[in-house]
Amino acid sequence: MTSPEHASPGPFVPSRYRVVDRKTETSDITTLWLEPVDRPIAPYKAGQFNMLTAFGVGEVAISISSAPDAPGPIEHTVRDVGAVSHALASSEIGTVVGLRGPFGTDWGLESLAGHNVVVVVGGIGLAPLRGAMRYLAENPAPDRKVVLRVGARLPDQIVFPEEMERWREMGVDVEVTVDVADADWKGHVGVVTQILTELPFDGAGAVALVCGPEIMMRFSARSLIDLGVSPENIRVSLERNMQCGIALCGHCQLGPFLLCRDGPVVPYAPLAAELITEIER
Amino acid sequence: MEEMSELIAKNSLFAGLPDSTIQLAVGCAQNVTFEPGARILVEGEPADTLYLLRRGRVALQVQRPSGKPLVIETIGPNSVLGWSWLVPPYRWQFDGVAIDPVGAVAIDGTCLRAKADADSVFGYALLQRISGVLLSRLQSTRVRLLDLYGHSLDD
Numbered sequence: 001m002t003s004p005e006h007a008s009p010g011p012f013v014p015s016r017y018r019v020v021d022r023k024t025e026t027s028d029i030t031t032l033w034l035e036p037v038d039r040p041i042a043p044y045k046a047g048q049f050n051m052l053t054a055f056g057v058g059e060v061a062i063s064i065s066s067a068p069d070a071p072g073p074i075e076h077t078v079r080d081v082g083a084v085s086h087a088l089a090s091s092e093i094g095t096v097v098g099l100r101g102p103f104g105t106d107w108g109l110e111s112l113a114g115h116n117v118v119v120v121v122g123g124i125g126l127a128p129l130r131g132a133m134r135y136l137a138e139n140p141a142p143d144r145k146v147v148l149r150v151g152a153r154l155p156d157q158i159v160f161p162e163e164m165e166r167w168r169e170m171g172v173d174v175e176v177t178v179d180v181a182d183a184d185w186k187g188h189v190g191v192v193t194q195i196l197t198e199l200p201f202d203g204a205g206a207v208a209l210v211c212g213p214e215i216m217m218r219f220s221a222r223s224l225i226d227l228g229v230s231p232e233n234i235r236v237s238l239e240r241n242m243q244c245g246i247a248l249c250g251h252c253q254l255g256p257f258l259l260c261r262d263g264p265v266v267p268y269a270p271l272a273a274e275l276i277t278e279i280e281r
Numbered sequence: 282m283e284e285m286s287e288l289i290a291k292n293s294l295f296a297g298l299p300d301s302t303i304q305l306a307v308g309c310a311q312n313v314t315f316e317p318g319a320r321i322l323v324e325g326e327p328a329d330t331l332y333l334l335r336r337g338r339v340a341l342q343v344q345r346p347s348g349k350p351l352v353i354e355t356i357g358p359n360s361v362l363g364w365s366w367l368v369p370p371y372r373w374q375f376d377g378v379a380i381d382p383v384g385a386v387a388i389d390g391t392c393l394r395a396k397a398d399a400d401s402v403f404g405y406a407l408l409q410r411i412s413g414v415l416l417s418r419l420q421s422t423r424v425r426l427l428d429l430y431g432h433s434l435d436d
Contacts, residue, residue, distance in 0.1 A: 122429055122430045123429075123430030125430075151429065151430060152430055153428065153430045157430070177355075179425050179428075179429075179430075180351070180352075181351075181352045182348065182349035182350065182351055182352065183340065183342060183349045183350045183351075183352060183378070184349060185352060186380055187355075188338070188355040188357070189340065189341075189352045189353065189354050189355045190354050190355055190421060190425070191421050191424045191425045191429060192429070193421065193424065194421050212429070212430065213429060213430060215427055215429055216429040216430060219424055219429070
């Protein structure tokens with residue numbers, strides 16, 4: 001339910017937000033801290049996304065990387081890969097950007113009670129799961145273990161390393177692997193599925209949250225299934241060309257899904273497993 | 282103290298094989314340990330040992346003409362280290378350097394080959410298992426070639 005102070009003049013009119021802080025995470029990934037200039041967006045859930053506008057350049061879908069109930073600015077982690085994301089990632093403190101949202105489905109944190117959780121991320125995929133990870137690490141439960149498996153191309157492309165260390169200290173079983181490293185790197189070298197060969201609990205009954213490029217999610221889902229995780233308990237985050245954010249324009253259609261509304265978080269089975277093996281039309 | 286046969290049977294390469302088969306490997310095996318930084322495999326040196334890792338990790342790496350060695354893969358507990366003893370010219374292709382304190386069962390490659398030659402049932406079982414591990418490593422290598430994380434999520 002949208003409260004009066006979040007009342008919007010319409011779904012296509014962005015709220016103005018100011019960049020109050022920024023951090024360069026890697027050579028092409030930046031996190032922006034945003035505070036409302038006037039009209040804040042509605043409360044969000046972990047896994048949802050916003051449409052961010054770089055005024056004069058364009059609008060792009062960016063996952064929310066802060067935890068839903070955390071006080072303070074809302075965080076977005078942006079990878080600089082196109083004109084809009086470049087403008088956003090280059091935003092200095094004080095820049096005003098536009099925000100519409102929140103949109104889409106979430107990781108369903110409330111449904112994780114009593115389940116062990118496996119979180120598998122690749123590349124910037126930790127950003128959409130960062131809010132969920134913060135929730136899981138900060139709300140430990142005696143009947144729940146949390147495993148985080150992270151894959152990156154190179155050690156300097158790992159995002160949020162300090163935060164992962166903090167989660168490890170809070171009891172999360174964290175393991176990171178990279179594809180290529182020199183001998184200074186003391187972590188694992190190999191693809192992410194190589195650190196998904198065993199779990200510290202029975203995979204049956206566990207819930208897996210997976211985010212990253214689709215090839216990585218496909219291989220990770222197969223490994224999770226081999227470990228006994230039910231395909232129905234694997235949730236993946238899919239993205240397409242999100243534009244309107246409210247399931248009107250159809251740009252983000254994938255099979256029966258309009259991913260801005262029915263995604264980005266969808267169950268791996270029965271549909272997503274087939275859809276992410278199809279060539280996008 | 283665990284028996285050598287138990288240690289061998291725990292490793293994924295031998296798990297589930299009949300005790301008679303495992304006993305053939307026991308005759309070629311000994312316990313070894315390595316300190317962090319120890320070069321367990323040395324590129325170009327004769328390859329004569331199959332290591333069943335019990336604890337610790339080993340970095341498979343190659344020395345570059347300049348700069349630090351490049352790590353190709355990390356091998357962890359319950360995995361198998363070293364294949365070059367299996368086929369001529371029996372020389373290590375990469376360096377294997379202990380990252381942590383490493384404990385392993387070292388199986389003499391010449392001894393193992395001789396037993397596989399003499400007992401075709403044992404030899405076939407061994408090669409079947411080795412093929413499975415090699416296939417898994419090959420598939421992982423192929424997946425890495427895909428550059429899994431190189432695709433954008435947000436644009």
